[in-house]
Amino acid sequence: xxxxxxxxxxxxxxxxxxxxxxxxxxxxxxxxxxxxxxxxxxxxxxxxxxxxxxxxxxxxxxxxxxxxxxxxxxxxxxxxxxxxxxxxxxxxxxxxxxxxxxxxxxxxxx
Numbered sequence: 001x002x003x004x005x006x007x008x009x010x011x012x013x014x015x016x017x018x019x020x021x022x023x024x025x026x027x028x029x030x031x032x033x034x035x036x037x038x039x040x041x042x043x044x045x046x047x048x049x050x051x052x053x054x055x056x057x058x059x060x061x062x063x064x065x066x067x068x069x070x071x072x073x074x075x076x077x078x079x080x081x082x083x084x085x086x087x088x089x090x091x092x093x094x095x096x097x098x099x100x101x102x103x104x105x106x107x108x109x110x
Contacts, residue, residue, distance in 0.1 A: 076105035
C-alpha cells in the first residue's frame with residue numbers, strides 16, 4: 001500500500017463521520033422530544049421549526065447547543081425572519097421569548 005492509499009482510507013473514515021446540518025438538527029431534536037411533543041416525524045422538521053421550538057421551550061443548554069449546530073448568525077437570521085408577523089398577523093414566539101432574543105441577537109449579531 002502506498003501513501004495515496006492511506007489518504008484515501010482516511011478520507012473514507014472521515015466522510016462516514018460527517019453529518020449534514022439537517023442530520024445534526026434531526027439528532028438534536030430527537031434527543032429533546034419535550035421541545036416539540038406534538039410531532040412524531042422529526043425528520044420532517046425544518047430549521048425554522050426547530051429554532052422556534054428550542055427558543056420557546058428549551059433551556060439555556062438547548063439554545064447553546066442549537067447555536068453550535070447552526071451558528072449564531074444563522075440562528076439569529078431564522079429567528080428574525082420568523083418572529084415578524086406574517087401577512088395574516090401571525091407569529092409563534094411567546095412575547096417574553098421574542099423580546100429576550102431580539103435583545104440577545106441584537107447584542108451578539110451585527
